[in-house]
Amino acid sequence: MRVLLTTWGSRGDVQPLVALAVALRGLGAEALVCAPPDEEFATLLDRAGVPLVSVGPTVRSVTAGTKPPTAEDAVRLASDLVAEGFGTLEAAAEGCDVLLANGMMAAAGARGAADRLGIPYVYGCYHVRGLPPRKIAPEASGESAKDAADKAHWEQGQKAIAMFADALGSHRAKLGLPPVEDVLDYVYTDRPWLAADPVLCPAPAERTDIDVVQTGAWILPDHRPFPRELEAFLAAGEPPVYVGFGSMATSSPKDTARVAIEASRAQGRRVILSRGWADLAPIDGADDCLVVGDVNQQALFPRVAAIVHHGGAGTTTTASRSGTPQVVVPQIGDQPSWAARVAELGVGVAHQGPTATTDSLTKALATVLDPRTRTRAAGLADAMRADGATAAAQLLLDAANTQRPRANV
Structure with missing residues (x-):
């Protein structure tokens, strides 16, 4: 066949x-x-x-x-x-x-x-x-x-x-x-x-x-090991916030990275930036931020505190299966619908509009870092089929x- x-x-x-x-x-x-x-x-x-x-x-x-x-x-x-x-x-x-x-x-x-x-x-x-x-x-x-x-x-x-x-x-x-x-x-x-x-x-x-x-x-099952620097970063402290927009090229990558880092720091969290097509990069030389390329999200997402992403079907599914709360900042197409569903299920926040500010993302992270949100996210992960x-x-x-x-x- x-x-x-x-x-x-x-x-x-x-x-x-x-x-x-x-x-x-x-x-x-x-x-x-x-x-x-x-x-x-x-x-x-x-x-x-x-x-x-x-x-x-x-x-x-x-x-x-x-x-x-x-x-x-x-x-x-x-x-x-x-x-x-x-x-x-x-x-x-x-x-x-x-x-x-x-x-x-x-x-x-x-x-x-x-x-x-x-x-x-x-x-x-x-x-x-x-x-x-x-x-x-x-x-x-x-x-x-x-x-x-x-x-x-x-x-x-x-x-x-x-x-x-x-x-x-x-x-x-x-x-x-x-x-x-x-x-x-x-x-x-x-x-x-x-x-x-x-x-x-x-x-x-x-x-x-x-x-x-x-x-x-x-x-698609992913069995790739982490790069050495990513494993070391995860082991060096409390679970960080993950931020990535996949194939979305944001209007201002520098602003996107700055907002992500500042909002994570406001919640006392380190941050992992996924470079993606937006080419996200650190805003300073501090050691609380790590930039990664294409890594094993199936293994990474359960080890972070929150996932900030664009709301693509694949990323939303992988994030939901991980049991980790999400902040969805939708850009185009069906992404607002995925964001709305994440919010409806109580496993994350649907950001209003495609451009986050430090204030809006800080507030969203405060919601998803609440232990009750993580409990609901874990429940959703258990209910999903593989x-x-x-x-x-x-x-x-x-x-x-x-x-x-x-x-x-």
Whole structure:
């Protein structure tokens, strides 16, 4: 059995597919991953022994430039990624028995590749915001957070149609294929997979229009030892505060680092800064701050006092499984929703807005350093499942055996 997994996005999009590939290998299947050619993604897949097929430009070249991408840039990228589905993805999928795509950026082209080769296609996402939006615009009748989220989700779908419909139509026309009547139905399908923990991110019970398959989060086990200086830092005093924003390039890295360090010191804590794409760095030569690169978060998070992060799906899941309280400072996309859920569960604080100040972060840390918050965080960790990748791998192999569509549609 041979499986193709594809995405185009940050590490938080790529790493779960690597976890799924490893789980598939454990069941005797061969899996390869199509993903952006960023160096850290290549390293990640190489470490796991999973073949990588490069798709599209590097994510860092698009998101971490001197200027944010424009709407025109987004449309151009969408067209390029659809073209990849008619080229790179289709070539990679030759001989595969099933294809799974994560996220609209990859899935719009991937669905066509699967259809033309006559193999089953599965759409997967990591948060309910990645599920297909409703067909009809939500009523603007309330001011609740749920009303706002529903409206934002519907608007997200309209933007996706605007980005991908023309590119999809033009590429299909060149091959003599009929137009796609409903882009969202075509990409998302009526049975999308939700790769998120049911306690941390439950599937929406009210969505009777779709059949959501919730597998649990796809977690890649990390067995890497700590660098010597990190182990020494942890052993030298009380648990520090961890601060990291992953693939998010903050607007002012110097201010972000300064706020993190000052707020941690105000609570009497040392701090570990994860360099990340924001390139966070110390503000002085004091020995209460350590900067780290890509380290084993699964082993690190249980040993810190609090975790300050951006609210990506992977980081939020890893933090929640660690039993350590969190401060989520959301930047984009589904991150505000993750922040809200962390606060709702009582295991951390959802920072209001993407830019923390020393005062706002100090207050947030005071809340999460309360022993009662840690007790709730430990309870959440005990309730979360760890078999999501294995469960999804088995479902994917079952789909390969039972769902053979008609080719060339």
